[in-house]
Amino acid sequence: MTTTRFAPSPTGALHIGGARTAIFSWLLARNQGGAFRLRIEDTDRERSLPEHTAAILEALAWLGLDWDDETVYQRQREARHLAAVQQLLDQGKAYWCECTPEEVDAMRETARAAGKKPKYDGRCRCKGLGPGPGRVVRFLLEDGPRVVVEDMVKGHVAVEREELDDMILLRSDGAPVYNLAVVVDDHEMGVTHVLRGEDHLPNTPKQMLLYQALGWETPRFGHVPLIHGADGKKLSKRHGARAVLEYRDEGVLPEALVNYLVRLGWACGDQEIFSREELIKSFTTDNLSSSPARFDPEKLLWLSGHYIKEAPAERLAALLPAYVEAQGLPVPGPEDLAAIIHLFKPRARTLVEMAQAAAFLLVDDDALTYDAAALGKLLSPPPRALFEGLLARLEQADAFTAEALEGLLKEYVAEAGVKFKELGPPLRVALTGGTNSPDLSHTMAALGKARCLARIRRVLKEQSA
Incomplete structure (x- = not known):
């Protein structure tokens, strides 16, 4: 039976290089119907700390890398x-x-x-x-x-x-x-295949000689190239690299990080996006690249955005409140939560982006802050006549759905004899505080009639003061 292992040292957090090695080892075992085992190499007594071990275990669990049997402590x-x-x-x-x-x-x-x-x-x-x-x-x-x-x-x-x-x-x-220690532990854990970073390659001949001297069968070894930054140099934080749990805290979905790291040095044709089941079915070491891969933070964010779009609303609703609270915003109720997910699911790349973008929906109308540049450019001088006319029209509106509001806005600008760009951008600033939000009619529907009216009145009042 194929048995692989991942053997991190708990002298710090699990970073993406180690995570990629763990994913490759896990996939090889699962593809072969074998076992994936975990060993904590904690022999550095000064630097190995329990909190580092706990963080490594938490990161592996978040990535969905389940291991077989008990964790071994070296x-x-x-x-x-x-x-x-x-x-x-x-x-x-x-x-x-x-x-x-x-x-x-x-x-x-x-x-x-x-x-x-x-x-x-x-x-x-x-x-x-x-x-x-x-x-x-x-x-x-x-x-x-x-x-x-x-x-x-x-x-x-x-x-x-x-x-x-x-x-x-x-x-x-x-x-x-x-x-x-590694030779003894791998032998007694039944490890048959060792996948690890190429920085371990100089150790391999020494370990093979020890296997032979001890009379033990030597496992197969594979050494994956290290990850580089876009400039071809060793990956570091300046290239956008983070510890695994930092990506979680930034709101990247785990399946996006797994997908990205697998494709960072492994290929299956031209396919870029894989479900976990597809990865397990397709993974072999034959398609592992022998050249260093280059880390691209933008591609990771693109993948994260894809997985957010594909995620069930119920799952996002369970995850999002923690990210909203971390922004210092009030935790949304079920209705606001549903509105946020509906509005931002198609455009957010991370859950932090979603929480930040949703701030205008969650703050009180009188607590909304305005982007200074947008305020000066779009609301000074104020489009007072347009806003006052729209205010009267919105007050009389019976339906406040996105569809009804889209028709109302089109009809209003046509009657006023202006182009939509003369109303739309200033209205967006008045309602959200900035220039970037989803479709205006959907944004207004999410805010609701009373809040839209209150914010337009606030702008008219402040601009006339």
């Missing part, structure tokens, strides 16, 4: 790591080393000066040392053929043994190193 498995080190010592495949870090640095400088690979020279291999203060355990790198990685993404990767050295397995403080 720190709790130290006894198993130490047992593997002892096995290698007992078999003569590892040895104790008393060389200090300064001595090892000197060895490397000597080798570099001689034009050789700067590495540990193996001088403690035959000393027969045992444990002692300041000593480490090193892996005995035997002579042999090149280490070959048949990478699921990169293809054939070969590393000469001369490029490697007797790597440390156990530090002088008694802590097992990353490469040893």
